[in-house]
Amino acid sequence: MRFLTAGESHGPALFAIVEGLPAGIPLTEEDLLPWLARRQGGYGRGRRMQIEKDRARIQSGVRAGRTTGAPLTLVIENRDHQNWREIMDPSPGGEPRKRALTAARPGHADLPGGIKYGHKDLRDVLERASARETAARVAVGAVAARLLAELGVESASFVVELGGIRAERPFAWEEKERTYRSPLYTPDPEAEKEMIAAIDAAKARGDTLGGVVEVRVRGLVPGLGSHVHYDRKLDGRLAQAAMSVPAIKGVEIGLGFEAARRPGSEVHDPIYWEAGRGYFRKTNRTGGLEGGLTNGEELVIRAAMKPIATLMRPLPTVDVVTKEPADAARERSDVTAVPAAGVVVEAMVLITLAQAYLEKFGGDTLEELKERLERYRRRVLEY
Secondary structure (H helix, E strand, O other): OEEEEEOOOOOOEEEEEEEOOOEOOEOOHHHHHHHHHHHHOOOOOOOHHHHOOOOEEEEEOEEOOEEOOOOEEEEEEOHHHHHOOOOOOOOOOOOOOOOOOOEOOOOOOHHHHHHHHOOOOOHHHHHHHOHHHHHHHHHHHHHHHHHHHHOOOEEEEEEEEEOOEEOOOOOOHHHHHHHHHOOOOOOOHHHHHHHHHHHHHHHHOOOOOOEEEEEEEEOOOOOOEOOOOHHHOHHHHHHHHHHOOOOEEEEEEOOHHHHHHOOHHHOOOOEEEEOOOEEEEOOOOOOOEEOOEEOOOOEEEEEEEOOOOOOOOOOEEEEOOOOOEEEOOOOOOOOOOHHHHHHHHHHHHHHHHHHHHHHHHOOOEHHHHHHHHHHHHHHHHHO
16 A cells, blocks of 8 residues: 655645555545544644635545545645635746745755755745645545554544643543544643643744644554564654654654663563463553564554744744845744644554555455454464
8 A cells, every 4th residue: 555645735736646455445535524624623723724624535446435446536625726826827937936935944844945956936845845735644544544443443643742731631542532622632621721821822922832742543463564674664664654744853652762761670561461362461661562563552652743833933044045134934824733743643653554454464355354354363362
């Protein structure tokens, strides 16, 4: 299974093509809507989320509510494009360019992207580097979630820290829906109040805030991934997937960096066995991964998001045309997008896990995949 996305932030639409899905997965556009809505939500978002009403249209690969095995095509229209038609027109001409951006924003892809591709109008960089692209990835993640649900896998994502304020109340699966109703997708209502106050204060001073999100996945079988090659280790693949999300600057699994501060006796999870249950752990400090493979416990992965690079009180920079000092360009932006980042990271985690399931069990149809998975589960219990 592999996928590609295309499209610009203010272009006509975002696109995704997913190849390698088994035939027979139940899938409708309504399955994708909750994911796209969650990505657009969260306190601290900007006006763009008020303009867009994301819906992914299925253009190929599904018939009568089930995947056919052919490539799946998804299209998400950009409603804001109607305000940018002339600016984003692909036809030749249009000089001087309208809304050209030459004052590179510190912390954004503007300057390195401009240097790499030779662009002096940095809009040619930012339109694709924009986090708007992640809407397409979330749609693909929703497809992966639909596949994994058929295999008994469930996921959740939530905010554990924002603007330096930590959620002390732990996440509970039975409170997942309540957590998703939170304006910040956090399991701690008291911390949420402090986070909202911090967002309001940052907005008043023209600043932005980052934070930490957590993704959990349960129902995974042991043995996904591999210990035999560096590029097949699942923890490495998950870290790359999470780090590919805009503004993510750190990833940890299980105890993560805390494991470096503790002795081994307080890091590793003792192994137990019971008839009918097989092998299990009473603790999960490794976060469900050992040696590059899942071990059957809950997957726990956290990602740290830096503050958004577009500030309403811009930082000093240089104009790439005049080479004169300038204030960084200001594009419409959020004060924080940490809750949305959790949804995007969750989508990327699920895409990676769906790929791992298909690599291990194969199958051109969902029925084949389920049969092979069930045989493996029996083998795991007998081991």
